[in-house]
Amino acid sequence: MHDSIRIEEIAAQWLARKDGEGWGADNQAELSAWLEASIAHRVAYIRLEAAWPRVRRLKAIAPDLSLGEATRPGEWPGLSNSDRRYFFVVSDDAAVDTLSAGYPATRCNFRR
Amino acid sequence: MNEALDAWFVKEILAHEGALVRYFTRTWPVRDEVHDLRQETYLRVYEAAAKELPRSAKAFLFTTARHLLVDRIRRKKVVSFEPGWDLDSLNVLIDEISPERSAGADEELRTLAEAFNHLPPRCKQVVWMRRVEDQSQKEVAARLGIGEAMVEKHIAKAMRKLADAIFGCQPSGKPKGRTAKPVREDYNARQHTN
Numbered sequence: 259m260h261d262s263i264r265i266e267e268i269a270a271q272w273l274a275r276k277d278g279e280g281w282g283a284d285n286q287a288e289l290s291a292w293l294e295a296s297i298a299h300r301v302a303y304i305r306l307e308a309a310w311p312r313v314r315r316l317k318a319i320a321p322d323l324s325l326g327e328a329t330r331p332g333e334w335p336g337l338s339n340s341d342r343r344y345f346f347v348v349s350d351d352a353a354v355d356t357l358s359a360g361y362p363a364t365r366c367n368f369r370r
Numbered sequence: 371m372n373e374a375l376d377a378w379f380v381k382e383i384l385a386h387e388g389a390l391v392r393y394f395t396r397t398w399p400v401r402d403e404v405h406d407l408r409q410e411t412y413l414r415v416y417e418a419a420a421k422e423l424p425r426s427a428k429a430f431l432f433t434t435a436r437h438l439l440v441d442r443i444r445r446k447k448v449v450s451f452e453p454g455w456d457l458d459s460l461n462v463l464i465d466e467i468s469p470e471r472s473a474g475a476d477e478e479l480r481t482l483a484e485a486f487n488h489l490p491p492r493c494k495q496v497v498w499m500r501r502v503e504d505q506s507q508k509e510v511a512a513r514l515g516i517g518e519a520m521v522e523k524h525i526a527k528a529m530r531k532l533a534d535a536i537f538g539c540q541p542s543g544k545p546k547g548r549t550a551k552p553v554r555e556d557y558n559a560r561q562h563t564n
Binding site: 260261262263265266267270271273274275277278279297298300301302304305306308309310312313314315316317318319325328329331333334 | 376379380384402403405406408409410412413416417478479482483484486487491494495497498499500501502503506507508518521522523525526527528529530532533536537
């Protein structure tokens with residue numbers, strides 16, 4: 259396995275641990291030491307650190323999906339073309355209205 | 371360390387990850403090495419930027435990438451290249467592999483959603499509960515009846531896959547680009563039209 263992948267895995271483990279409970283000064287010191295040990299560590303970490311909060315944007319696509327709907331296998335609600343209508347039915351949310359504003363007006367005819 | 375530099379790196383360098391990965395995928399014959407090339411390029415760019423920020427981040431990124439490939443070719447004869455492959459193959463025009471994306475934010479969201487959909491079922495549940503429903507890792511663990519260490523593991527895995535989608539626009543985590551050979555053809559074709 260390439261070192262770069264191993265480093266990325268370790269960076270992800272650090273971020274996942276930091277994302278949980280019980281993150282303390284000891285952990286932070288250990289993380290800082292790891293980050294300062296190599297720029298390869300640092301760039302891998304920065305990249306994942308920047309990506310993780312952006313995952314929240316999944317909410318903008320379909321804010322009202324239940325856990326079951328969002329994680330069922332197959333085509334994702336809000337993504338499939340045949341299921342376009344659903345995308346707009348849930349678009350009462352301000353964030354999604356902003357998003358759908360970028361779509362051609364004709365597509366909005368799906369809204370009921 | 372330097373948070374301003376980190377922010378610059380995310381905004382000016384990572385924003386071009388899709389184009390960078392396409393560049394490597396098209397010019398380098400060994401697909402398995404693309405991840406390593408990408409990270410090595412980031413390392414070099416970050417190291418140089420710590421001393422002095424380049425005037426054009428994108429141009430500097432791709433110059434660094436090309437230098438890295440040249441270094442690797444010179445350093446080792448391990449890789450067996452396609453017949454007819456040579457240093458000229460690295461001269462893919464940046465603008466060609468990095469068209470300005472008009473779809474923008476909407477396309478990014480779609481790619482993210484697709485990548486999310488490709489995650490294993492348990493991984494998906496954890497991400498949804500933690501990121502969309504804003505539950506703590508502890509709450510996620512309790513609700514799913516799994517250990518907190520397992521939740522952490524799922525998050526670490528998802529984070530890597532979703533980062534590929536967010537920065538590289540690669541839904542399944544695999545580069546979409548073509549192999550080295552068609553590039554050669556493209557390159558020749560472009561010479562004719564020029």
